[in-house]
Amino acid sequence: MSSEGDGARATRRRGTELEAAILRATWDELTAVGYARLSMEGVAERAQTGKQVLYRRWRNRAELVLAAARHRFTAIADDIPDTGDLREDVLALLRRMVRRFSDFGPDLVHGLMAEAGDLGPEVREIMTGVMGTILERAARRGEIRIEAVNRRITTLPADLLRHEMLLTKDPIPEAAIIEIVDEVFLPLIRARGERPPV
Structure with a gap:
């Protein structure tokens, strides 16, 4: 079975489903540990995916966190x-x-x-x-x-x-x-x- 990366789940998520799961996990991780301690690795683990999946969409944590905030609030x-x-x-x-x-x-x-x-x-x-x-x-x-x-x-x-x-x-x-x-x-x-x- 193919995987999403180094932290694959049994059921592969794709596209908007995967992105929404990552953005929710990002906000949850931010709430749990704060911005200074937030890491791509921590978000990936919480989202049950690989960190390379995150890096394919967002270059760094600032872009990821901003995307999560926009997902949660109206721009x-x-x-x-x-x-x-x-x-x-x-x-x-x-x-x-x-x-x-x-x-x-x-x-x-x-x-x-x-x-x-x-x-x-x-x-x-x-x-x-x-x-x-x-x-x-x-x-x-x-x-x-x-x-x-x-x-x-x-x-x-x-x-x-x-x-x-x-x-x-x-x-x-x-x-x-x-x-x-x-x-x-x-x-x-x-x-x-x-x-x-x-």
Whole structure:
């Protein structure tokens, strides 16, 4: 009988069934041992498969854990806020990020941030795309001049919130979210919007 790898089961699982089992095992292992102690070997053993099966799908534990988190929770990019107002959209997005911080827990968030370099560039582009959509909608409503917004400004709210998350294990207060939007992001957007096009 053929095997899945060095930890084969009697009944071979394939495709989505196998992947779902691995992702569930990853989350269970994360809950049991924490991010720092999580290993591909431990996940493979819990999933009753071989670690090479994992490495064929995910290059490292950061990618595996992120996939497990996405399997468990709805992705922020799948439900981009659209309130009809730029301020409210950005506040809603940051609040979702804070809820995700709470769902994941600081151990996981800090672990993934520390290993962000192990994640592919497409992962880092997700929030850029989400904010880009919010800003494009605001531009169509006449709230901003999209040409005045560069990449750094586009990612600024999420970057500042991630910085808050990195520095704490406590819940992020609502006041911090409002400060990022009202005292940093929107004034910067408005100041650039007042400049004549180059």
